[in-house]
Amino acid sequence: MDRFEVNNGELCLGGLPLSQLAERVGQTPFYAYERQHMARRVAAVRAALPVGVGLHYAVKANPMAAVVGFVRPLVDGLDVASAGEMKVALDAGADPRQVSFAGPGKREAELRQAVAAGVLVNLESMREVGLLAQVSSQLGLPARVAVRVNPDFELRGAGMRMGGGAKPFGVDAERVPAVLQAVGQAGLAFEGFHVYAGSQNLQGARIAEALHQSLELVLRLAEHVPAPVRHVNLGGGWGIPYFPTESALDLGPVSVALLAVQARLAQRLPSARLVLELGRYLVGEAGVYVARVLDRKTSHGQVFLVTDGGLHHHLAASGNFGQVIRRNYPVAIGNRMGAPDRETVTVVGPLCTPLDVLAERMELAQAQPGDLVVVFQSGAYGASASPQAFLGHPACPEVLV
Amino acid sequence: MDRFEVNNGELCLGGLPLSQLAERVGQTPFYAYERQHMARRVAAVRAALPVGVGLHYAVKANPMAAVVGFVRPLVDGLDVASAGEMKVALDAGADPRQVSFAGPGKREAELRQAVAAGVLVNLESMREVGLLAQVSSQLGLPARVAVRVNPDFELRGAGMRMGGGAKPFGVDAERVPAVLQAVGQAGLAFEGFHVYAGSQNLQGARIAEALHQSLELVLRLAEHVPAPVRHVNLGGGWGIPYFPTESALDLGPVSVALLAVQARLAQRLPSARLVLELGRYLVGEAGVYVARVLDRKTSHGQVFLVTDGGLHHHLAASGNFGQVIRRNYPVAIGNRMGAPDRETVTVVGPLCTPLDVLAERMELAQAQPGDLVVVFQSGAYGASASPQAFLGHPACPEVLV
Numbered sequence: 001m002d003r004f005e006v007n008n009g010e011l012c013l014g015g016l017p018l019s020q021l022a023e024r025v026g027q028t029p030f031y032a033y034e035r036q037h038m039a040r041r042v043a044a045v046r047a048a049l050p051v052g053v054g055l056h057y058a059v060k061a062n063p064m065a066a067v068v069g070f071v072r073p074l075v076d077g078l079d080v081a082s083a084g085e086m087k088v089a090l091d092a093g094a095d096p097r098q099v100s101f102a103g104p105g106k107r108e109a110e111l112r113q114a115v116a117a118g119v120l121v122n123l124e125s126m127r128e129v130g131l132l133a134q135v136s137s138q139l140g141l142p143a144r145v146a147v148r149v150n151p152d153f154e155l156r157g158a159g160m161r162m163g164g165g166a167k168p169f170g171v172d173a174e175r176v177p178a179v180l181q182a183v184g185q186a187g188l189a190f191e192g193f194h195v196y197a198g199s200q201n202l203q204g205a206r207i208a209e210a211l212h213q214s215l216e217l218v219l220r221l222a223e224h225v226p227a228p229v230r231h232v233n234l235g236g237g238w239g240i241p242y243f244p245t246e247s248a249l250d251l252g253p254v255s256v257a258l259l260a261v262q263a264r265l266a267q268r269l270p271s272a273r274l275v276l277e278l279g280r281y282l283v284g285e286a287g288v289y290v291a292r293v294l295d296r297k298t299s300h301g302q303v304f305l306v307t308d309g310g311l312h313h314h315l316a317a318s319g320n321f322g323q324v325i326r327r328n329y330p331v332a333i334g335n336r337m338g339a340p341d342r343e344t345v346t347v348v349g350p351l352c353t354p355l356d357v358l359a360e361r362m363e364l365a366q367a368q369p370g371d372l373v374v375v376f377q378s379g380a381y382g383a384s385a386s387p388q389a390f391l392g393h394p395a396c397p398e399v400l401v
Numbered sequence: 402m403d404r405f406e407v408n409n410g411e412l413c414l415g416g417l418p419l420s421q422l423a424e425r426v427g428q429t430p431f432y433a434y435e436r437q438h439m440a441r442r443v444a445a446v447r448a449a450l451p452v453g454v455g456l457h458y459a460v461k462a463n464p465m466a467a468v469v470g471f472v473r474p475l476v477d478g479l480d481v482a483s484a485g486e487m488k489v490a491l492d493a494g495a496d497p498r499q500v501s502f503a504g505p506g507k508r509e510a511e512l513r514q515a516v517a518a519g520v521l522v523n524l525e526s527m528r529e530v531g532l533l534a535q536v537s538s539q540l541g542l543p544a545r546v547a548v549r550v551n552p553d554f555e556l557r558g559a560g561m562r563m564g565g566g567a568k569p570f571g572v573d574a575e576r577v578p579a580v581l582q583a584v585g586q587a588g589l590a591f592e593g594f595h596v597y598a599g600s601q602n603l604q605g606a607r608i609a610e611a612l613h614q615s616l617e618l619v620l621r622l623a624e625h626v627p628a629p630v631r632h633v634n635l636g637g638g639w640g641i642p643y644f645p646t647e648s649a650l651d652l653g654p655v656s657v658a659l660l661a662v663q664a665r666l667a668q669r670l671p672s673a674r675l676v677l678e679l680g681r682y683l684v685g686e687a688g689v690y691v692a693r694v695l696d697r698k699t700s701h702g703q704v705f706l707v708t709d710g711g712l713h714h715h716l717a718a719s720g721n722f723g724q725v726i727r728r729n730y731p732v733a734i735g736n737r738m739g740a741p742d743r744e745t746v747t748v749v750g751p752l753c754t755p756l757d758v759l760a761e762r763m764e765l766a767q768a769q770p771g772d773l774v775v776v777f778q779s780g781a782y783g784a785s786a787s788p789q790a791f792l793g794h795p796a797c798p799e800v801l802v
Contacts, residue, residue, distance in 0.1 A: 060753065060792050081753045084793025103792075105695045105707040105751030125707075127696045127770070150700060160755050166703035168749045294506045295528045299551060302567035306506040306526075315788060320721055322756050348569040350506030352461065352482045354561050355723050369528065383790075387716060390786045391461050391504075392485025 004034065004288075011288075011334040011374060014401025018290065018334040018372055021401065028292040028372070029309030031383050031398040033062065035070055037286035038379075042074045045278065048251040050259050054275035056100070058236065059085045061279025061380035062287070066400040068092040071282065079233075079277045083110040086117060100233065100277075102148060102194060104168045111135055115143045120231065122148040122194040124170055126179055133186035145183060146231055148194040149173055149221065153213045157206035158198025158237055160322065169196070173217060177224040184226025192231030192272060193218045200239040200280065204250040207238065208257030215261045219268050229272040232265060238281035242377050243327045249281075280380040287379025289314045289396075290334065291358070293371045294350070302361075303345040307373050310349015310356040313396040315386040317358055317375050318349075328359050334374035336365035347373055351391050405435065405689075412689075412735040412775060415802025419691065419735040419773055422802065429693040429773070430710030432784050432799040434463065436471055438687035439780075443475045446679065449652040451660050455676035457501070459637065460486045462680025462781035463688070467801040469493040472683065480634075480678045484511040487518060501634065501678075503549060503595060505569045512536055516544045521632065523549040523595040525571055527580055534587035546584060547632055549595040550574055550622065554614045558607035559599025559638055561723065570597070574618060578625040585627025593632030593673060594619045601640040601681065605651040608639065609658030616662045620669050630673040633666060639682035643778050644728045650682075681781040688780025690715045690797075691735065692759070694772045695751070703762075704746040708774050711750015711757040714797040716787040718759055718776050719750075729760045735775035737766035748774055752792050 005012040013021055013032045022028055045055060054076040059068055063085055069092040072078060077098030078089040089099050101114050102122035108131055114121050115135045123129060123145050132143040152173045154164030162169050171179050183190050195214040201207050214234045222229050241248055262274050291309025298304070311318035319326030331347065333339070343366050347359040358375060367373070388395045406413040414422055414433045423429055446456060455477040460469055464486055470493040473479060478499030479490040490500050502515050503523035509532055515522050516536045524530060524546050533544040553574045555565030563570050572580050584591050596615040602608050615635045623630050642649055663675050692710025699705070712719035720727030732748065734740070744767050748760040759776060768774070789796045 063793055080793070082751070082793040084795070088793065103751055103753055104698075104749065105709055105711075107695065107709055107751070125696050125698050162753075162755055166701040166705075166747075167755075168698060168700065168705040168707055168747070169753070172700050294508065295526050297505075297526050297569060299569065299573050300567040304567075304569040306569055308506055308508055310506075315716075315721075320716075320723065322721065322754075324725060346567075346569070348505065350483070350504055350508070352504055352563075352570070353723075354563055354568075384793075385788050385791045387786050387788050388790070389784075392464055392481070392483040392489065392785075394485070 006337045009337050009339060011332070011337055013288065016401060018374070022290065022372060025397055025399055027397065029290055029313055029396055031287055031289050031378065031396060033064070033067055033283065033287040033379050033398065033400050035400060038071060038283055039074065041282055041286065045282070048255040049276070050262050052273070053258060053262060054273055056275055056277040057282055058277045058279030059089055062283045063088050063384055064398050064400065065091065067283060070400060077275070083113045086114065086119060090117060100146065115139055115141050118144065120144045120146055120191060122146050123179065124148050126182060129179060129182045129186055129188065132188055136188065142187060142189040144189045144191055146192045146194050146233065147171060147176055147179055149176055149217060151195055151197055151214060151217055155197030155201060155206065155210045155237060157201050157203035159200030159239060161198040163195070163197040173221065176221050180224045180226060190225060190227040192229045192233070193221065194233040196235035197237060199237040201237045202239040202241060202246055202249050204253040208253040211257045211261050215264060222269055229269045231275060232272050233275045233277060236276055236278040236281065238278055240280060240284045240377060242329055284380035285377055287382065289317065289375040289378040289382060291373045293367050293369050293373060295369060296367070303343060305345050305347045305367055305373065306350065307347060307358065308350055310351050310358060311386070312351060312388055312390040312393055313386050314358070314375060314378060314382055316381055317378065318355055319357070320355055321381070321385060326360065328362050330376040331359040331362060331364065332374050333365040333367045334372040336367065336371060339365035341366040350393065407738045410738050410740060412733070412738055414689065417802060419775070423691065423773060426798055426800055428798065430691055430714055430797055432688055432690050432779065432797060434465070434468055434684065434688040434780050434799070434801050436801060439472060439684055440475065442683055442687065446683070449656040450677070451663050453674070454659055454663060455674055457676055457678040458683055459678045459680030460490055463684045464489050464785055465799050465801065466492065468684060471801060478676070484514045487515065487520060491518060501547065516540055516542050519545065521545045521547055521592060523547050524580065525549050527583060530580060530583045530587055530589070533589055537589065543588060543590040545590045545592055547593040547595050547634065548572060548577055548580055548584070550577055550618060552596055552598055552615060552618055556598030556602060556607065556611045556638060558602050558604035560601030560640060562599040564596070564598040574622065577622045581625045581627060591626060591628040593630045593634070594622065595634040597636035598638060600638045602638045603640040603642060603647055603650050605654040609654040612658045612662050616665060623670055630670045632676060633673050634676045634678060637677055637679040637682065639679055641681055641685045641778060643730055685781035686778055688783065690718065690776040690779040690783060692774045694768050694770050694774060696770060697768070704744060706746050706748045706768055706774065707751065708748060708759065709751055711752050711759060712787070713752060713789055713791040713794055714787050715759070715776060715779060715783055717782055718779065719756055720758070721756055722782070722786060727761065729763050731777040732760040732763060732765065733775050734766040734768045735773040737768065737772065740766035742767040751794065
């Protein structure tokens, strides 16, 4: 975990002590994302990538306009998952040639918007070929397409598998030749392939293995392409550690694999550029969620810190977003960092539901009403992936510092 | 399950065939809630309640303004969980004297709004006594309060336990006398008690047992009150069946218990009115979520129906809201009800995440793109409890028919 500065026992974000930042925001709860942290992370990734490998940012991880605007010039392109995200990417100044659009259920209107914008569409089914052919002829613009392949292997070690076996994502490898033929017949502008095996992987060796497997799959399928392959997106899925049992991803094996993959790609498909798309890995550790302690209650010997923030803003930290067993995100009392007096408490939110828990029986600095609870590792899949309207509480502001 | 009308193989809502309703809404996905269904349900509850027992609607279950406006004249009061919900209740024309406000983490500004509105505040801690005393003196209005008690028993059979053991909700029973004393000293307008043991209970006998236990607890605590008890809210927690293994709640034992509880209350605390608050039970079965099939894909022999709706609109149906093991909500192809050709399919949404599943390997009528997938039991904790901004898709309209 790449940590934030601490000054006089207070967490600092973007150079501001947390309590001052809360005053600047004018309320709690809020999300804060640190520019410097993101820039450091992008630099570390660049250092691990062979020269020439494209680095894309997957907007879905954190679509805040200011974040996308900050990250955009640091990377080579943006990946979007809806027309809404495409708008964010284009508003941020992305070159449409460097924007790609994936998603298993794109609406016809979205495909039309994508063609009008000139972004690359990752085809997920034969249906999309037909729709894009229509739209292309109506608009007089050939749709730019890549084929998203459901790989015939699984990304071992992934928190969420998105390829291998029966999946709604992409086209099964054995059906890809037929789709490629249809793409050619429809006169779409074929540009390459997209293979995404899974996300939140913390094992460098597994990611390396998947990169090799993905490349071999692409090379096999490339025998059927209707035009030269220019773009090979081998996904991302690089994880960040959320729980004490997890360690940061070792980029060493990934880096080695990328060198080999790039060399082999250059030899076999010289017109193709290798691209990676990373979301959570670029921004997840750069953000925190901050809530204020409203009340300190004891019930049957257990101390509860009741805060003004909870699952309506941070569903994942409450354990209700993909987790089977709830585990505590890293949490601290941000204005009492390193305080010697500690105690075991449960941190809850303001909602009338037992699901609204930010930390369960966790050892934290002793806190009082007014103190600031910080949930780390909250820069990705936080604000945008939470039921903000739940129980009628105000939406959560986000700041980039 | 109180079912909807089916006409010529098509589900009808509010008298409209589903496909026509979709045209009226002008898009998919959408939520639709049926007035008639809610009215029938309220009538059934009234029939089971002894005369004189107050019936409140818990706005959190479905805070759509039109729903609250429709239900409000059918019930005796509204319960809210935030200042946002209080606004919805007052906008719907609720008499503030019949509105109560519960929540373990009420912000000071919310308490101020509650006192200014004249609603009943369910006190959840000693802190709230102090804050309300301040606010009352500043506004020159005595805060109306009830004490929410964390019961010293558990609601057996509840899907979610909200009382018994260490809990952030309410005041532990043994601490209530001290809170009552503080309420009296602070000059707050004491009106009664609130006991809520748990939610989503399908066992009438267990609810009956909890009603008896709650009443005895209230009678014990009533020895310490600073003013006559006028209001005894014994909660609700009546469940609805979501899964094939579940059966509808039998109101028989609940009805019998309420008669006995009401009689004992009348004898011991003649000034007190017994009140129940129901949310999900009144509106949960009256609503459906409707999404359109965009694509029909086969992957490794499995059929996927890819729809334009998913977890961003209906988190609970995806299994990511309190469930440990994902189970299918009741789902049907709404324009092919009773069709003889059936098949086992997985229904997914448009999101790039394997969590976005509306039905997993479920037998449904054979469907094609354009068909309408209906998720039943979706009138409560649907639209408002889902991460609607996730992945940049448009928010979901709701209609009351």
